[in-house]
Amino acid sequence: MAVSAGFKTDLLGAIPSLRAFAVSLAQNADKADDLVQETLVKAWDKQTSFQPGTNLKAWLFTILRNEFYSQMRKRGREVQDSDGIMTGRLAVHPSQHGMLDLGDFRAALELLPEDQREAIILIGASGFSYEEAAEICECAVGTIKSRVSRARTRLQEILKISGEADFGPDAIATQVMGSSAIA
Amino acid sequence: MYRMTKDQEGAPGAKPRRNVTSDLLGANTEIGRKLKQYYDELVSDDVPDRFAQLLSQLEKAAPAQKKD
Numbered sequence: 001m002a003v004s005a006g007f008k009t010d011l012l013g014a015i016p017s018l019r020a021f022a023v024s025l026a027q028n029a030d031k032a033d034d035l036v037q038e039t040l041v042k043a044w045d046k047q048t049s050f051q052p053g054t055n056l057k058a059w060l061f062t063i064l065r066n067e068f069y070s071q072m073r074k075r076g077r078e079v080q081d082s083d084g085i086m087t088g089r090l091a092v093h094p095s096q097h098g099m100l101d102l103g104d105f106r107a108a109l110e111l112l113p114e115d116q117r118e119a120i121i122l123i124g125a126s127g128f129s130y131e132e133a134a135e136i137c138e139c140a141v142g143t144i145k146s147r148v149s150r151a152r153t154r155l156q157e158i159l160k161i162s163g164e165a166d167f168g169p170d171a172i173a174t175q176v177m178g179s180s181a182i183a
Numbered sequence: 184m185y186r187m188t189k190d191q192e193g194a195p196g197a198k199p200r201r202n203v204t205s206d207l208l209g210a211n212t213e214i215g216r217k218l219k220q221y222y223d224e225l226v227s228d229d230v231p232d233r234f235a236q237l238l239s240q241l242e243k244a245a246p247a248q249k250k251d
Binding site: 005008011012015016017019020023024033036037040041044100102105106109120121123124125126148152155156159161 | 215226230233
């Protein structure tokens with residue numbers, strides 16, 4: 001159990017990523033910091049169960065994620081900002097050639113269901129592989145892939161951007177515009 | 184016109200096996216770029232002292248044999 005010093009340093013180093021992930025999940029800075037705190041305490045208590053040499057960040061993300069969902073369950077699945085309200089508030093204009101506003105993007109992320117949001121964050125931002133993300137989320141790799149793909153599609157719809165579909169047939173863009181007009 | 188370059192010929196429907204990440208969310212997609220910008224901003228946030236303090240407290244209270 002002489003690992004403590006190194007372990008502490010490693011935990012300290014992981015805090016910025018943990019906070020980023022926590023904010024992405026909880027969509028609230030205070031709740032996020034509470035999650036991080038809880039994660040650090042749990043990680044500390046369970047440090048002997050961490051296999052040195054394996055991915056500490058993934059291990060911590062797993063703890064944080066479990067904590068997030070168990071808190072959500074305790075609170076009886078907290079009022080998710082209802083899609084309608086948020087969508088109404090979201091006056092996102094069609095993006096001007098990559099000049100999409102970060103605030104709009106943040107608001108759009110908030111509209112995603114948690115499972116899709118966490119998947120797209122883990123893969124697209126936190127730098128995890130699909131395999132690692134699947135382990136963190138305790139699901140199949142294919143499930144992560146489809147969540148990421150749905151998240152991306154949904155973000156494109158909300159933000160009314162067509163991304164790589166720019167190259168595709170116009171039908172795709174029309175479809176996207178059509179569906180978001182209905183939504 | 185705004186054009187992004189892609190490694191492979193993007194025949195619609197042809198699903199690339201590898202580098203799914205870069206295809207879906209790579210730096211050459213707007214979503215991919217925004218996602219990283221969003222996240223990097225969060226990561227570079229200043230970390231409150233409370234976390235370092237917490238870890239020091241945990242360290243003082245012997246790890247394996249916690250005396251609650």
